[in-house]
Amino acid sequence: MHIGIGYDSHKFAFGRPLVLGGVTIPHTHGLVGHSDADAVTHALIDALLGAAGAGDIGTRFPDTDPQWKGADSIRMLNQVYLELVETGMSFVHADIVVITEQPKLAGYIDQMREKLAGALVAGHSSVSVKAKTNEGMGFIGRGEGIAAIAVVLLE
Numbered sequence: 001m002h003i004g005i006g007y008d009s010h011k012f013a014f015g016r017p018l019v020l021g022g023v024t025i026p027h028t029h030g031l032v033g034h035s036d037a038d039a040v041t042h043a044l045i046d047a048l049l050g051a052a053g054a055g056d057i058g059t060r061f062p063d064t065d066p067q068w069k070g071a072d073s074i075r076m077l078n079q080v081y082l083e084l085v086e087t088g089m090s091f092v093h094a095d096i097v098v099i100t101e102q103p104k105l106a107g108y109i110d111q112m113r114e115k116l117a118g119a120l121v122a123g124h125s126s127v128s129v130k131a132k133t134n135e136g137m138g139f140i141g142r143g144e145g146i147a148a149i150a151v152v153l154l155e
């Protein structure tokens, strides 16, 4: 068994879509980034790479590479998954915490689990997504951005 942890955060801005866990969520703001800025999927990718001892998302998908500009992070997740499978590893389980004051994510959790599990060729019960606020504290509390933490188990 191999365990990995991933963390990501992105800044809110006007005029960007809000994509979390591969789901486009209606909101006044979106997230800034080179790709689609999907912090949930990025944290999960980093946890997978960590469990595989295969580096991190920044070196794997550099933001200087035009190939990843506006990229669908779910595609990046699936690519990392396929590479893991090639090395003989299999995905067991992921648990993800996404932290934001707004918008409320409860209505989107099932869709996120579906999307993320799909990219990992796993059942939806193998990917847990939990949403929390930061109780008004810090950059998340002020609504400046979103953070996500993921833990992954590979076999």
Ligand code: MG
Pocket (backbone or CB within 6 Å): 008, 009, 010, 033, 037, 038, 039, 042
């Ligand atoms: Mg990111």
